[in-house]
Amino acid sequence: MSREKRLILLSLFTGVALMLVKFMAYFITESNAIFSDAAESIVNVVASSFAFYSIYLSAQPKDENHPYGHGKVEFFSIFVEGGLIFIAGSIILVKAFYALIAPGPITNIMEGLWLILSTAVVNFGIGEYLKRRGVALRSLTIEADGKHLQIDAISSIGLIAGLYLMKVTQMAWIDTALSAGLGSYILWSGYKMLRKSISGLMDESDVAVMQEVVDVLGKTRKEDWIDVHNMRIQRYGRELHVDCHLTIPKYYTLTKVHDVISDFEENLNNGLGMPTELFVHADPCMPQCCHYCNVKDCPIRSEEYTKHIEWTSVNLPKNMKHFREC
Structure with a gap:
């Protein structure tokens, strides 16, 4: 069994155990706020189950129907998890509103709080x-699952503080207010996860990944990599797919061009530390490139090298050679 599957199973089994503890706390206290926390645990269990399947599917090799692999399912997994969190938050808010109309008694608060505290500690540590x-x-799926567990732990700590305050002040409305606050927080967390999944499914630019690629290229840059532009990056689970144009000396033979591109790909793969598939379009250099071309003993140079152009996450994605910006 892969490391990813073992991690998701750890999350799943822990989620089931903690869900039972939270519902036990709800039944002995009848607190709406504790019910809110317990309801989110159901989401944890369902989301971890789907995450386990997505880890299995994303590990499947490329096939005729999926030439880029199955990694995109991780974004769908995050979408399902975020959607379930959003639904749970909505249910919690509805129950909090109902509690305002028909409040009920709360009992055994301290016993319930100790149970919730134990789940918060375990959730935060495993998260x-x-x-x-x-x-x-x-792995986006495992990272998202960890963040979700920590969100659950933080909300539990807020719940504990609020219910203890209610016990001290004897203000019963605090329970309903806590339930509404937790529901709103859970809704917001679900929205952020939905937003992240949709951006991945729609291939929205990932600034962090682009910067990582730029950093690797900056460290491994060779003199005959004259210009890199029109760079586009897509993420498929644990794999990256990078398209770009690489400007190299136009007098290179086809064999030399192939060697330069292979070296470019190898440096990027080794530097990123994750599987990366590249589609590199070779551009011949132009006279306008000479002033920022650092190729030694160039037989066709028309202008001296006078300017070093820094490669950044801003200029590499543009579909133009850098001399147009000089």
Whole structure:
């Protein structure tokens, strides 16, 4: 079994156990705020189940129907998780509104709080572990699952503080206010996850990934990589697909051009530390490129090298050679 599957199973089994503990706390207290926390745990379990399937599917090799692989399913997994969180937040807000109309008694507050505290500690610890492993493994699904567990833990801590305040002040409305606040927070968290998944499915530019690529190219830059532009990056799960134009000396032979592009691809793959598929279009240099071309002993140079152009996340995606900006 892969590392990703083991991590998701850890999240799933933990989620089931903590969900049972939270519902136990709700049944002994009858607190709307604790019910809100328990309801979100159902989402954790369902989301982890779907995440397990998405990890399995994203690991499948490319085939005739999916030439880019199955990695996009991770964005769909985040969409499902975010949608479930959004629905849970809506249900919690409806129940909080109902509690304003027909409030009920709350009992055994301290016993319930100790149970919720234990779930918060476990959730935050496992969430942090999953988040770190998700970043290390380049898995959006595991990282999102870890963040979700930490959101759950933070909301539980707020719940504990509020219910303790209610016990001290004897103000019963605090329970309803907490439930409404948690519901709103959960709605916002669901919206952010939905937004992230949609941006990935729509191939929205990922500034962080682009900057990572720019950093690698800056460190490995060769003198005959005269110009890189029209760079586009798509993320498919743990893999990147990069399209770009690379300007190289026009007097190079076809074999030399192939070697330069292969070197370009190898440096980018090694530097990023994740599988990267590149489609590099070779452009011949032009006289206008000479003043920022650093090729030594160039037989066709028409102008001295006078300007170094820094490659950035702003100028690499533009569909133009850099001399147009000089």
